Amino acid sequence: MEESTRVRNEISNESNEETNNESRPENPTTFPTRTINRLFSANFKPSTKVSSEALEASAEYLRVFTREAVWRTHQVLESDSATESNGRMLQVSDLEKVAGTLVLDF
Template sequence: MSDGGSDTGFHAGAVNIKFNPKTVARLFAENFERPETRISAAAINASAEYLRIFTREAIWRTANEIDASGQKKRTMEASDLEKVAGTLVLDF
């Protein structure tokens, strides 16, 4: 499917995902062992882009999994995402 869409009505290509760099920076800061640890703006922006791609891929794979199972549902649930989580994490 060239547009990232699927028969279920999920269209990963139409999903506008953005991660606020300030939020990403806060996630890093909350998990640093030493409070004086710093991260560059370029690294934060690259991490935000990585999260965007990862999330979009998760949505796309989940939509394809729903299509392959023959389900005709229009909402994704955590259990749907869990089905693709293993291979998704291994691929990234």
């Protein structure tokens, strides 16, 4: 429960951080480029080469996409009066509610 409270507080504070860039961390959590390289290798032709810059850009894209998915899901849960979201972990069904518009926006 402590972890879910921390995540919820981080999500709530993100909107404040958007207007106050001074409080942003210098090294945000991101996806390891080695993992992204493995994903690319598994889904592209073996002869496809990916530069380190492309891997870093993909890691940043996935980081932003994931944060946006969590933030949007949190907003939907907060606005849904029938759902009590206090201290609740996000479920797959919660993420499915925002998946369509999220993918269209990205």
